[in-house]
Amino acid sequence: MSTIIFKQKPRIIGWYSVAGKKESQGPLRETFSRIVTDEYFGEKTHEMAERKFFVTAIQGAIQSAGVQPDIVFAGDLLNQIVSSSFAMRDIGLPYVGIYGACSTMALSIINAATYVDAGLVQTTVAAAGSHFATAERQYRTPLEFGNQRPPTSQWTVTGAGATVLSSAKTSSIGVTCATIGRVVDYGIKDVNNMGACMAPAAADTLERHFKNTNTQPGDYDAIFSGDLGQIGEEALRDLMKEKGYPLGENYYDCGKLIYYGEQKVDMGGSGCGCSAVTLNGFILDKFQQGEYHKVLFMATGALLSPTTCFQGESIPGIANAVVIEEVTE
Amino acid sequence: MSTIIFKQKPRIIGWYSVAGKKESQGPLRETFSRIVTDEYFGEKTHEMAERKFFVTAIQGAIQSAGVQPDIVFAGDLLNQIVSSSFAMRDIGLPYVGIYGACSTMALSIINAATYVDAGLVQTTVAAAGSHFATAERQYRTPLEFGNQRPPTSQWTVTGAGATVLSSAKTSSIGVTCATIGRVVDYGIKDVNNMGACMAPAAADTLERHFKNTNTQPGDYDAIFSGDLGQIGEEALRDLMKEKGYPLGENYYDCGKLIYYGEQKVDMGGSGCGCSAVTLNGFILDKFQQGEYHKVLFMATGALLSPTTCFQGESIPGIANAVVIEEVTE
Numbered sequence: 001m002s003t004i005i006f007k008q009k010p011r012i013i014g015w016y017s018v019a020g021k022k023e024s025q026g027p028l029r030e031t032f033s034r035i036v037t038d039e040y041f042g043e044k045t046h047e048m049a050e051r052k053f054f055v056t057a058i059q060g061a062i063q064s065a066g067v068q069p070d071i072v073f074a075g076d077l078l079n080q081i082v083s084s085s086f087a088m089r090d091i092g093l094p095y096v097g098i099y100g101a102c103s104t105m106a107l108s109i110i111n112a113a114t115y116v117d118a119g120l121v122q123t124t125v126a127a128a129g130s131h132f133a134t135a136e137r138q139y140r141t142p143l144e145f146g147n148q149r150p151p152t153s154q155w156t157v158t159g160a161g162a163t164v165l166s167s168a169k170t171s172s173i174g175v176t177c178a179t180i181g182r183v184v185d186y187g188i189k190d191v192n193n194m195g196a197c198m199a200p201a202a203a204d205t206l207e208r209h210f211k212n213t214n215t216q217p218g219d220y221d222a223i224f225s226g227d228l229g230q231i232g233e234e235a236l237r238d239l240m241k242e243k244g245y246p247l248g249e250n251y252y253d254c255g256k257l258i259y260y261g262e263q264k265v266d267m268g269g270s271g272c273g274c275s276a277v278t279l280n281g282f283i284l285d286k287f288q289q290g291e292y293h294k295v296l297f298m299a300t301g302a303l304l305s306p307t308t309c310f311q312g313e314s315i316p317g318i319a320n321a322v323v324i325e326e327v328t329e
Numbered sequence: 330m331s332t333i334i335f336k337q338k339p340r341i342i343g344w345y346s347v348a349g350k351k352e353s354q355g356p357l358r359e360t361f362s363r364i365v366t367d368e369y370f371g372e373k374t375h376e377m378a379e380r381k382f383f384v385t386a387i388q389g390a391i392q393s394a395g396v397q398p399d400i401v402f403a404g405d406l407l408n409q410i411v412s413s414s415f416a417m418r419d420i421g422l423p424y425v426g427i428y429g430a431c432s433t434m435a436l437s438i439i440n441a442a443t444y445v446d447a448g449l450v451q452t453t454v455a456a457a458g459s460h461f462a463t464a465e466r467q468y469r470t471p472l473e474f475g476n477q478r479p480p481t482s483q484w485t486v487t488g489a490g491a492t493v494l495s496s497a498k499t500s501s502i503g504v505t506c507a508t509i510g511r512v513v514d515y516g517i518k519d520v521n522n523m524g525a526c527m528a529p530a531a532a533d534t535l536e537r538h539f540k541n542t543n544t545q546p547g548d549y550d551a552i553f554s555g556d557l558g559q560i561g562e563e564a565l566r567d568l569m570k571e572k573g574y575p576l577g578e579n580y581y582d583c584g585k586l587i588y589y590g591e592q593k594v595d596m597g598g599s600g601c602g603c604s605a606v607t608l609n610g611f612i613l614d615k616f617q618q619g620e621y622h623k624v625l626f627m628a629t630g631a632l633l634s635p636t637t638c639f640q641g642e643s644i645p646g647i648a649n650a651v652v653i654e655e656v657t658e
Binding site: 093121308 | 331333334335336374376377399400404406407408409410411414415417418421422423424425426427428430436439440443444446447448449450467492508509510511512514632633634635636637640644646647
């Protein structure tokens with residue numbers, strides 16, 4: 001059984017998002033806990049800035065929860081997930097490094113919830129983030145190169161988000177179940193078309209989730225994918241229709257929500273930070289405001305590396321889904 | 330509390346190790362499940378070979394357990410942990426990517442045990458691996474460059490190991506508790522001296538583990554560190570003496586166990602595969618033979634990336650420890 005049901009329904013007791021300048025010019029600007037317009041965040045390099053976004057998000061979430069956590073689960077896109085690891089030098093707590101590419105926010109929440117559900121610890125933090133400049137440099141070309149972006153490309157979100165989970169029943173927002181992703185590869189090799197690489201994995205996870213939980217897309221107030229972008233979203237809608245679970249108007253992609261079309265982001269936002277700042281702002285705020293009662297949050301990842309692309313490999317995808325809902329008991 | 334106590338004591342019901350040629354010439358040769366002397370494992374690139382070591386270890390462990398697992402937890406040293414992710418294309422099971430650098434074998438076992446302990450799933454697999462040629466290429470220089478190795482360097486183990494954990498009480502080898510690592514950085518910047526980078530993290534984890542569990546080094550049949558090598562082992566012994574927990578003759582380092590001195594490996598073995606093949610062979614075999622009843626298995630990792638080194642950063646370390654012991658009920 002690939003869907004896990006959390007017996008204790010770990011509660012979300014705090015969250016925080018910190019986003020960059022471009023994100024602050026998009027539709028979600030009011031929902032971020034903090035905006036940092038300096039792409040260097042006062043640091044010498046973009047890599048150090050990414051790290052500072054992480055530290056800011058984790059510390060902000062801990063402060064909003066008001067409880068000292070036992071373990072932090074975090075990951076990012078940089079090689080050897082150094083943004084998370086170096087951020088944890090400053091945080092000083094036990095740390096589990098998670099990697100699910102852009103699905104990391106969902107994957108870290110699933111792991112953070114599992115430790116709480118097992119009764120092994122009381123409080124955990126899940127975090128993920130990304131930075132436009134570091135991702136371009138590592139996966140494509142440094143910004144100074146001035147490369148032209150193909151129309152299928154997506155814009156890596158600069159920002160980080162963190163969620164605090166707890167065994168204490170002090171919040172009515174609970175994590176109730178999760179479907180862990182399988183690696184799915186449809187043979188796509190275009191490094192500038194991540195949406196197409198990830199959509200098949202998203203469809204695989206959604207189908208298993210609906211089957212295992214005996215639910216339909218309409219049973220959720222909203223279903224979010226992480227960063228499929230326009231092409232990926234359309235592909236997912238097609239695939240889900242074929243599978244007998246057509247997605248309706250309650251389905252959104254964080255990559256499409258985060259920017260306006262006129263911001264020149266091609267197919268939309270991407271990166272671990274995309275779903276991380278959308279969850280830890282827009283989505284969780286709506287629970288607090290009573291607008292959402294049950295949400296399926298699914299983040300998707302493309303499991304490539306520059307080396308695998310250079311060696312002619314196709315790009316496998318993965319998608320991790322977690323149900324966040326209002327719980328009463 | 331940074332040490333977690335597993336209530337259900339998840340059982341180790343299967344394991345498998347596959348190691349390369351150099352490893353097959355070392356003292357542990359008889360303990361590997363399989364030896365592959367071709368460094369390409371019949372593939373076109375070393376990266377594809379590393380992946381095949383992974384698939385072989387995971388499939389071998391599943392076969393030895395005789396049970397289909399629910400989730401696989403795996404990680405490796407290559408950028409974007411592509412060896413694990415691409416291997417999971419072939420395995421087809423739900424997959425959680427874990428990154429703890431060379432501490433990944435311990436970290437993946439801790440996560441695999443937690444999911445079983447929580448009662449969320451019945452059977453999980455933990456896996457880790459590495460390859461000498463891919464690690465040299467990524468972290469240092471490609472082998473064709475013919476770089477001279479400094480005397481403090483270590484030799485990345487070619488091999489992979491996998492462990493199957495279960496809620497079924499069909500084995501008497503249980504995972505009883507674990508201490509999750511914190512990121513510790515003593516400011517060392519020498520990319521050719523991993524032992525010195527990791528020893529402070531190892532000491533931090535060991536001290537917390539002994540304090541939290543109210544045990545002493547002598548309470549274990551054996552204590553293993555992952556790949557500190559000669560310098561790191563000496564540093565750890567010094568640090569633990571200072572902390573009031575001197576390590577005795579029951580302490581071993583997998584990096585020192587795996588090769589003979591005359592194999593020209595400088596300070597010893599390293600890489601995720603080092604502790605992975607030692608655990609899933611030598612150590613677990615000794616449980617089966619009744620020689621070990623309680624072991625503290627601690628794998629250590631250096632959380633660097635080539636980019637952080639180029640940017641002048643120091644190298645943070647982490648160490649994750651897990652207790653494996655004979656359980657009766």
